[in-house]
Amino acid sequence: DAGITQSPRHKVTETGTPVTLRCHQTENHRYMYWYRQDPGHGLRLIHYSYGVKDTDKGEVSDGYSVSRSKTEDFLLTLESATSSQTSVYFCATRTSGGTNEQFFGPGTRLTVL
């Protein structure tokens, strides 16, 4: 929904390596979010962006950084991946209207060995 794509869709990497996940949207939505989903924890907010170059931390931001250089792209970087960051990562977007409805991308399954 909302023309959201994520890349890569699957990735296997090793502990200590840097990883960047990309979220791309074609809806010109102002707000973008990164969540991770783990069994027993549900979806948890990592970081979000409220405009180009404007980002803030969510509830599980340690070990992650983000960047947003243009409206359509929101990047999530794991500077040095750890096994605890093995998860499914979802990007979401919403408009700047009052509904607060978020629409999710297809997800990226990341495995850190």
Place this chain on the structure above:
Amino acid sequence: QKEVEQNSGPLSVPEGAIASLNCTYSDRGSQSFFWYRQYSGKSPELIMSIYSNGDKEDGRFTAQLNKASQYVSLLIRDSQPSDSATYLCAVKRSGGGADGLTFGKGTHLIIQP
């Protein structure tokens, strides 16, 4: 820590019956509430949003909100096997500078043919 609680299930309902899913939340400042459906291996899909006390109906789905009791529910009428999925309750984070959604861990719903 602001929380959203759901019964994890599984909740088993016969085809054609009404499925009732419940959710409680701890953040009294929350004003926006959402139900997402998630099929196994897929991303969350928004099915209902509700902002005011009372009922909101959309096709076979009815969302109910009681802010005084901090309680949100979702009713699915004439349940179909295709309704079998995990249903996620989400609450918009409140407070200065806060954004994003807080999710419950989800209720696994099984519709028995």
